[in-house]
Every structure is written in structure tokens, then in C-alpha cells.
Amino acid sequence: MPEASKRQPTILSFHDAPPEIAYLDPAFLLNVLVTESTYHADCVAFAKRLEEAKALLALSNLGLDEVWFILLRLQAVNEHGQKGWLSFLKDNPSKVTAYCQELEKATLQILEIPNLVLIEVITDQSLQALGLISKCGLLPRDAIHAAATLDTGIETIITTDADFAVVPGLRIYTCNPRALQHDPRYE
Amino acid sequence: MDSEMKALGKTTFLSPKLKELSRKVRIIRFGLVREATESPWDKLAGMFSTSKAVNIEEMLDARGFEETADYS
Numbered sequence: 001m002p003e004a005s006k007r008q009p010t011i012l013s014f015h016d017a018p019p020e021i022a023y024l025d026p027a028f029l030l031n032v033l034v035t036e037s038t039y040h041a042d043c044v045a046f047a048k049r050l051e052e053a054k055a056l057l058a059l060s061n062l063g064l065d066e067v068w069f070i071l072l073r074l075q076a077v078n079e080h081g082q083k084g085w086l087s088f089l090k091d092n093p094s095k096v097t098a099y100c101q102e103l104e105k106a107t108l109q110i111l112e113i114p115n116l117v118l119i120e121v122i123t124d125q126s127l128q129a130l131g132l133i134s135k136c137g138l139l140p141r142d143a144i145h146a147a148a149t150l151d152t153g154i155e156t157i158i159t160t161d162a163d164f165a166v167v168p169g170l171r172i173y174t175c176n177p178r179a180l181q182h183d184p185r186y187e
Numbered sequence: 188m189d190s191e192m193k194a195l196g197k198t199t200f201l202s203p204k205l206k207e208l209s210r211k212v213r214i215i216r217f218g219l220v221r222e223a224t225e226s227p228w229d230k231l232a233g234m235f236s237t238s239k240a241v242n243i244e245e246m247l248d249a250r251g252f253e254e255t256a257d258y259s
């Protein structure tokens with residue numbers, strides 16, 4: 001793990017100057033995509049600022065997977081209801097096929113985001129994530145995103161998930177009040 | 188890498204950062220660049236709508252853990 005991982009995490013708000021480069025947590029993208037999500041307005045506004053600042057944004061292949069899964073879930077819940085949505089999807093592959101049209105549209109739109117690059121999370125980063133699970137109590141997927149952010153040298157993550165706020169070495173841009181509490185300016 | 192730089196455009200601002208990034212990760216695709224009248228972010232914003240409020244963070248955290256509950 002790089003030297004940065006020994007530093008305390010830095011919490012920044014969406015009102016701070018946008019980063020030059022950042023790793024995009026899929027939660028941020030999903031909040032932009034879904035009108036009824038908790039941080040939709042905040043994320044849309046920050047996205048505009050990222051665009052104006054010409055920030056270089058890295059989205060991982062695992063991030064795309066998470067966006068797709070949530071979009072499938074939302075469509076299944078819209079049609080079937082909350083209870084048993086996963087069984088509904090698994091028992092009806094034709095529904096997954098039909099819902100995939102919306103996934104494709106969203107993916108194309110994501111790939112048009114200015115200065116966005118897709119990156120592959122590598123095995124070494126996945127193994128480094130185990131250390132973050134052990135040290136910080138992160139759930140596995142969050143740990144992989146954090147490890148990738150640190151190992152690539154990007155060090156900055158844009159997220160709405162407060163769980164990243166405990167990871168040493170990360171610079172975290174967020175609008176989540178629970179994460180902002182870790183910033184002395186917001187105490 | 189040079190052809191990828193060209194694909195991204197002539198932006199000299201980004202080039203050094205991309206080169207640095209490419210030393211650590213495999214960059215598998217650059218953003219598609221199209222002549223667009225509307226910002227891609229604007230088009231992305233609100234593409235999905237649900238009947239009630241959703242907490243994306245909880246949904247992502249629950250992924251993989253809720254399968255058991257769904258089948259029980």
C-alpha cells in the first residue's frame with residue numbers, strides 16, 4: 001500500500017474546489033442517475049462543477065457492475081415490488097434481458113462523460129482490500145474501491161457513502177453529512 | 188498510450204495525469220467524445236425514476252448480504 005495510506009483521511013465537501021483527478025464511487029453516479037435518490041440534487045450540482053473544472057474521472061469495471069445491478073434492482077422493484085425482487089429477476093431472465101436496454105442507455109451516457117476513463121481493478125488491489133477490511137471494518141466492495149483509489153495514486157474518491165471516511169490516506173469528496181462530521185470544519 | 192491520448196483529444200492539461208495513471212492501471216476505455224449540444228451529465232441526471240425515495244448507499248452495502256433474506 002502506498003505511503004499515503006499512513007495519513008489521516010481528508011474530508012472535502014461538494015462546495016470545495018473540485019479535484020483535478022478522482023476515482024468515482026458508483027454511489028455518486030447512481031445518485032445522479034436516480035431522481036429519488038437521497039443526494040440526487042447535490043450530486044447533479046457537483047457533476048456540473050466537475051465538468052467545468054475538466055476533472056479527470058476514473059470509473060472502475062467493478063463500479064459499472066454496481067451501477068448495472070442497482071438499475072436492474074430498481075426496475076424489478078418498480079414492476080414486481082420490494083419483496084422478492086431478486087427471486088423475480090432470477091426466475092425471469094427475459095425480464096433481465098428487457099431491463100438491459102436501460103442499462104445500455106445509461107452506460108452509453110456514462111461513457112460520454114467528459115474526461116472519464118474506465119480502469120480495471122487488478123488482483124493485487126483486491127488483495128490489498130483485505131487489509132482495509134481488517135483495519136477499517138469496510139465491507140468488501142468498498143474496500144476494493146478504496147484500495148484501487150490508493151494503489152493507483154489517485155488518492156481522491158468522490159462518493160456519497162460515509163463508510164470511506166475512516167480510510168487513512170483517502171481524500172474524500174462527499175455531501176453525506178455523516179462523512180462530513182469527520183471534517184473539523186463541519187463539527 | 189499516444190493513440191489513446193489522441194482519442195481523448197488534444198487536451199494537454201490531462202495528458203500528464205493520464206500517463207501517470209496508466210503506469211498503475213490498465214485503462215480500458217476513454218470517454219466517448221461526441222459533438223453534443225447538451226452536457227452528458229445533464230442527460231445522465233434523472234435518467235431513472237422510482238415510485239418512492241431510495242437510499243443508494245444502503246442498497247449497495249446490502250448487495251450480496253440480502254440474497255439470503257430474499258430467499259428465506
